[in-house]
Amino acid sequence: MQTQQTHEVVYQGENWIMVQTQDDNLFDVLYKEGYERVVLMNQLPDGTFEYIIGKKTEKTEDFPVGPETEKGSFLFELNKMEPGWAGSVQYGGAPMNTDGSRSLLTPQMIIDIINKIVNKRDEQTISFKINTTTEINPEELFSKDVLHYQVETKQLGKVDYVNLDNAATTPPLITVQQGVDEYLKTYGSVHRGAGTKSKISTDVYEQTRQTIKEFVGAPENFYVLFSGNTTGAMNTAAYFFSFLDGKVAVSEIEHSSSWLPWVKTEGEKSLGANRVDFAHVPETQEKIQEAGREMVLRYPLNSEGEFDLAGIEEMLKTNKIKAFVLTASSNLTGYRPDIRKIGELVHKYGAYYIVDACQFLQHHKIDMMEMGIDFLAASGHKFYAPYGGGFLIGPKNFLDEFLPYQIGGGNLPYITKEGVFLRYKNQLAHDPGTPNAVGAVSMAIAFNQLKAMGIEKIEAYETGLARRAYEAMKKNKKVRLLVRDNHLSTVIPFVIIDQDSRAVAERLNKEFGIGVRAGSFCVYDVVRNLLEIKDESKIIEAVNHGDTSLIPGIIRASFALCNTNADVDRLIQAINFITKTNL
Structure with missing residues (x-):
């Protein structure tokens, strides 16, 4: 800033003032006039803003300027929105970029941040109830409507429905249902409105990111990008x-x-900037798949049904791998690889480590920092928050370099008359349109509930149910279990010898009120290997003619917090009956 005597008051709060000026010495003038807490701002010709935030002495209270490493300070919060804010306890300023530009944050955004901290506006926020029970009791965790949904069955009459399809999706915890209802009372436009409901909704929504990061052990400088599910998160990463x-x-x-x-995005990029007439679109789509498959390598399981670390290292050593994708837990067999060891290999060869945790984090402890995970994806509907939310967590210094995956309203501060759009380097840049705030809130409440219960206790409860079922099913010689004893987690894949898996699943539902899933579970290689299918030519021919009956199928029973020993007993009763009465 340069010396100039004139200035204009932009904002005057209860105990602080923002002034537009080019005069650095104005602090002393304003201090003498009685203002002890001051922000000086100036707009540059390129449209960016200079800011200096200061207070009369380091001991001046209720105005926490910095430093930027101090949680709760202005500089700390501003760095979340835009990197480069720095300073001391008494003074701090906007980023100084190499091109001479300064901050993209508008004066109103600075005012909102300062007022939020000074006025402690977070006290308006909503308090969500969490069940603090020390023992796992589904009756206390879920609503009666969820647990005691009645169905008519052929063998047992009218009974409570037993949900053993939890690996596909889970019912909402009662605390999640109640919390969402509470949030909706104050729901308003997130990031947009000036009204009280909008401010409360925005605050609660933004707080969910921190809750999610804490649950998964993400570093402080990582972003939480919301998506609709894991599929959306992976498409974003790709x-x-x-x-x-x-x-x-x-x-x-x-x-x-x-x-x-990954196949689709890599294939699209491989085709470059080619454009075609509409008549050639089908063949272009085929080329995308072909090119994508060339760029996406697949690493196999060994004879023990586990990943071979030596094989993985050889792949990393002989190929330039930019992204290494790992499932934390198989959705069909429950196999859980050593996430940390594989991560060490991935980083040894300079690749980014991307983990799909949607079948893992609700059952087992996860910590991104301890496990060396660079990107983490998951879906709320897998962990008792089925409100359309999911997320991708990744490093700020990576994500800041890219234009958003989706772009439009809300995540861009300004568009010039020439159509040039300015953008912030913060996670809001990756938050287009009106966000699914309810989905975000539901996930945060669910994580708070799981944390309060203790993930180790949850793991013991759920694996105990799966073990009880597994041991009982082993006694039935007509049941072929497709999971190794040492891989047993919360899912049990199986077939009944000489019976169609889809027909068995239908009988479990209609005759015993048990919901399971039968099919290929979007992991066709796994199913083909488990069922020892070598020739798929007839399957391909049938599917091409609209017949899906030959697609191989396996039955999967999956256990969660909503289940009990009585559910296991009914499953065993049903399987024993069905194996004796092959209709």
């Missing part, structure tokens, strides 16, 4: 990495949502 040189490694047990997005 978009960013498609701009980088190198190939992608994906396992053969990866869910389609963690595999196909």
Whole structure:
């Protein structure tokens, strides 16, 4: 700033003032006039802003300027929105960029941040109830409507429905249902409105990011980007990495949502800037798949049904891998690889480590920092928050370099008359349109509830149910279990010898009121290997003619907090009956 005697008051709060000026010495003038807490600002010709935040002495209270490493200070909060804010306890300023530009944050944004801290506006926020029970009791964790949904069955009459399809989706915890209802009372436009409801809604929504990061052990300088589910999160990640040189490694047990997005985006980038007439679109789509498959390598399981670390290292050593994708827990067999050891190999060869945790984090402890995870994806509907929310967590210094995956209203501060859009380097840049705030809130409440219960206790309860079922099913010679004893987690894949898996699933539902899933579970390689299918030519021919009956199928029973020993007993009763009465 340069010396100038004139200034204009931009904002005057209860105990602080913002002034537009080019005069650095104005602090002393304003201090003498009785203002002890001051922000000087000036707009530069390029449209960016200079800011200096200061207070009369380091001991001046209720105006926590900095430093930027101090949680709760202005500089700390401003750095979340825009990197480069720095200073001391008494003075701090906006970023100084190499091109001479300064801050993209508008004066109103600075005012909102300072007022939020000075006025402690967070006290208006909503308090969500959490069940603090020390024992796991589904009756206390879920509503009666969820647990005691009645169905009519052929063998047992009218009974409570037993949900053993929890690996597909989970019911909401009662605290999540109640919390969402409470949030909706004050729901307003997030990031947009000036009204009280909008401010409360925005505050609560933004707080969910910190709750999510704490639950998964993410570093402080990581972003939480919201998505609709894990599929959306992986498509987001694939978009960013498609701009980088190198190939992608994906396992053969990866869910389609963690595999196909990479094939599509890598294939699209491989075709370059080519444009075609509409008549040639179909062949272009085929070329995208072909090119994408060349760029996405797949690493297999060994004879023990586990990843071979030596094989993974050889792949990393002989290929330029930019992104290594790993499922934390198989959605079909429950196999959980050593996340940390694999991560060490990935980083040894300079690749980014991307983990799909949607089948893991609700059952087992996860910590991104301890495990060396660079990006983490998950879906709320997998952990008792089925309100359309999911997320991708990743490093700020990576994500700041890219234009958002989706762009439009809300995540851009300004568009010039020439159509040039300015953007902030913060996580809001990756938050287009009106966000699914309810989804974000539901996930945060669910994580708070799981944390209060203790993930180790949850793991013991759920694996105990699965073990009880597994041991009982082993006694039935007509049941073929497709999970190794040492891989047993919360899912049990199985078939009944000489019976169609989809027909068995239908009988479990209609005759006994048990919901399971039968099919290929979006992991076709795994199913083909488990069922020892070598020739798929007839399957392909049938599917091409609209017949899906030959697609191989396995039955999966999956356990969660909503289940009990009585649910296990009914499953065993049903399986024993069905194996004796092959209709």
